[in-house]
Amino acid sequence: MAPDKPVSSRFLTQDDRIAIAEALAVGVPVAQIAAQLGKHRSTIYREIARGRTETRYRADTYQPWWSHNQVLLRRRRPKAPKLAGTSPLRTAVMDKLRQGWSPQQISRYLTRCYPRDAAMRACPETIYRALFAGHLGAREHKLRTGRTRRRRQRRGMPHKNRIPNMRPVHTRPAEANERRVPGHWEGDLIIGRGLRSAVGTLVDRATRFVHLIHLPGGWKAPQLRDALAAQFASCPGTCCGPSPGTRAESSTTTSRSPNSPAYRSTSATRTPPGSAAPTRTPMACYASTCPRAATSHSTLCATCAPSRNSSTTGPA
Structure with missing residues (x-):
């Protein structure tokens, strides 16, 4: 025994x-x-x-x-598995597996198409067991995953090497990273509630001197890139480039000269928030003085009005 x-x-x-x-x-x-x-x-x-x-x-x-x-x-189960031999049931199951059907779909299909034929019945567990036991041939069938909804496909540019000649943010000079020497500027983008308004910022990493950039033409990557590049021309010193996660990361033309490189974050690098987030004036955040965007669906989408430059006395 x-x-x-x-x-x-x-x-x-x-x-x-x-x-x-x-x-x-x-x-x-x-x-x-x-x-x-x-x-x-x-x-x-x-x-x-x-x-x-x-x-x-x-x-x-x-x-x-x-x-x-x-x-x-x-x-004991001395009988042969239901899908082990050559039968019309095995042929129908293999045909549906090649079409990408799941075992649950195949089982319901057999019940609906052969309601009076008991030999053409197979529960999902029977199909799974036959597939993993090798009774249905090699495992070249790609079973569907257990998602009730199809996952959204990735759109747009591939994540790897999406920015040509990119300089990782962890390779920037120590004086810029530690905020010791003025002259290193960082660009960022602040988007209002409901994506109805936006304002660009240029912040000196050491002194926290901030420039607010008006974006009348929108805040997509090309518009933000051009606005940052235009503002860079009037800023003294070098540039640290866009803050991690901003839309200006899609272009490398924000650097004013070969001597002022732009550094950007990578997916494998954990970076702190940009300088625009903790920048405050003595009367709280200066960006809050921009007019609030319309929230009604019947009004047009507007951006904030042009603002004068402001400076802070020190880090918040």
């Missing part, structure tokens, strides 16, 4: 059946036996009823070894 392989903790093992026989021999109640084994008493009653047999010395006695052997015989 094959060795005892526990299927699940819900089923009785050979040791459990021996314990039942020993407890019945000394007159232990069935409820107490069930409590000792951690099973329901109905399970013990059914096991005793199935395992009774006649012996040489006593009739109608529970035999644990005979009962366990009967369980192993009943557990």
Whole structure:
């Protein structure tokens, strides 16, 4: 007889059946036996009823070894798998798998198309087992994932090398990174509520001197790039380039000269927020003085009005 392989903790093992026989021999109640084994008493009653047999010395006695052997015989599945041979069912399943159907879709399709043919039925579990057991050939079929909705496909430029000749932000000079020397400028973009207004900023990383840039033509990457490049011409010193995550990262023309490189963040580099976020004036944020954009759907989308330059006394 094959060795005892526990299927699940819900089923009785050979040791459990021996314990039942020993407890019945000394007159232990069935409820107490069930409590000792951690099973329901109905399970013990059914096991005793199935395992009774006649012996040489006593009739109608529970035999644990005979009962366990009967369980192993009943557990066997001598029949061949449903999708192992060559049959119309296997052909239909393989055809739908090649078309990218999921096992659930194939099962419902077979039930709908062959309502009176029991031989053309296969539940999703049967298809999964046949596929991973190799009964359907090689595993060249790509099963669908368990998403109820299709994931949105990536649009636009690829993430890798989307900016030619990009200089990572972690390679910028230490004096610019530590905000020790004035003259290193950082560009950023502030977008208003509901994407209805925007203002560009140029901030000196050391002194926090800020220029607010009006964007009347919109705040897409080309418009922001041109506005930053125009403002760079009037700024003294070098430039640190757009802040990580701004729309001006899509172009490398924001650098004014080869001696003033623009540094940008990469996906593998964790960078702190730009200088525009903590920049404050003595009367709170100067950008808040721009007129608020219209929130009604019936009005036109407007940007903020031009603002004069402002400076701060120090970091906020």
